Amino acid sequence: MKNYFQLKIALCLIIISCSTKLQAQDRVIEVTAIRNENKSVDFFYKKNMPGSYTIKIEFNGLTNTSAADHYEQVIEGNFGKLLTLRPTNKDLGISYGYKTSYAFGNSRPKVDSLFQYLFPFKKGAKITIYESGNVNEKYFGAEKPESWKSYSTNSKTADSVFSMRKGIVVNFKNEFQNDTLTKMVYTSKTNNIVIEHEDGTYAIYKGFKKDSFKVKLGDIVYPNTMLGTLNKFNNENYILHFGIYYFDNKAMFDSSKLIKKSNSPYIYLTPYFYTAEGVIKIVAKSSYITDFNESILTKEMTKKEIKQRLNSKIL
Template identity: 60%
Template sequence: MIKKNSFLVIVITLLTTSTSLKTQAQERAIEVSSIRNSDKSVDIQYQKNKPGSYTIKVKFSNISNTFASDYEDVIQYGSGTLITLRPQNSNLDIGYSYNYSYSMGNQKPKVDSLFQYLLPFKKGKKVTVYESTNLNEEYFGAEKVDSWKSYHITSTTADSIFAMRKGIVVDLKNEYQTDTVTNMVYTSKKNTLLIEHEDGTYAAYKGFKKDSFKVKLGDIVYPNTMLGVLDRFNNKRYVLHFNIYYHDQSRIVDNTNATLKTAKSTHAFVTPYFFTKEGLIKIVPKSSFTSETNESIITKEMSKKEIKQHLKSKTI
């Protein structure tokens, strides 16, 4: 806990947003195994235990009776075969060894910088949007993140929060009760939701009341899907922090032994366009906008089946 000006308090933990390509066995997001087949071939298979996309790398060594090059790809499904090793001499077994590493997300995303997002509040809600500072940079002298772009909105009511875009819930933290500490300027102890989008970007939403989530890990959400309810902050108001980012391969680093000052982000942040009652805008800090939506934005990334189900639900 850090005191500022003798009366403001910041509660902060390591705010690194990176995930190293180093295999993290304790998480067991991805498990890789090999199976020898009757025709002497070998299948290198994977099991994915968490939702969302993962980039996986497999490096081979001690190869005999086959040809194998190092493998790298993005996996999205729950399980499958990464590569099949085939014998050069069908009468002999293949000799091989391998190791693998993985990281959350697509390291080569196809980011749609012109995509239109919704403000994460109920239609008709007028909000004032502020830019958030990077706490590691401001208070701990961490290296500046060139693309840093994060926002926060304060409210006097416990508003419901809605999805800005279609995606899959890939992380959900529902741990913290309402903090009654006053004069607090920031705390990292926030209930959070992370949603992966089709183009490889992520939306992070922070500041939910414990047990208020209306979605769960692995759920598909659509624009204007209710996600949860805001929690009280500083014992008097409600604050939503949110940003949109993607994994930048050029920034991959190992933060295993990093400190608050030396930790480096592997994320590049997006300055999105928002569809509002005032028009299609990019956020101008400290300006007010009114949340708006329409059918074309809600259905833009839906499959034909999803559109059919959406239209059916509206007639019920």
């Protein structure tokens, strides 16, 4: 049965490659259906980008099956099976039509609100943390999301930025050079990186110097992995904006709700941070000394990753 399933997936990917080669260049997720000898229909997906996506299939004209007319699933792997339509009358085939839609993000997160994050700077650094205002509310008169929470730091030096938790790099922008001529209070032209965590939360880090990234799309990073170097803002300070959020599953596919929430499908966390002073929740304009220990570094590692880390330390 295992070999049969693998053969069907391989056949599915060949069909996708041959029939939708041009379309595949633009689509993140491709779905195809395979009719089986027993009259059932298997649906498979292929995902062309890292990270979790939520996919929806809406059926129309379903006959000879008891399947629901809609289907939703969070997909993480590069390819796999979505569902099977089974015939009510095994002597007849299933008739159906369908359309698919998908959105970036995990719509079914299992958020660990007690998780202890690291500050995104090297151990022993003294940093002052500020709470950042919501740009849409401040400059465009939009309603701020109820849970809005974003942080920032200022520095006179081009500090390196480190990951706050293990995760996978699912998005980054590396386009913008430092603007040395224009005096600004805000700009959307910032290089940034997004990392997805195991529990379905995401961390965003904004303010990198162009081409300073030390990781690439799809990389797995660990706590205290160097991500890149900060860029200068207004030829004065080096500023990092960072925050942690997860997706509001009720808003991911509902544009009317996004409008009411300042075009944000996110719910923001007020996380705990591990510091030299202990485990804290940030108090705005307060200073902290960054810290980490071995248990935090290995907490989300697999047994194989822990073994590799021990071997590398021995060497």
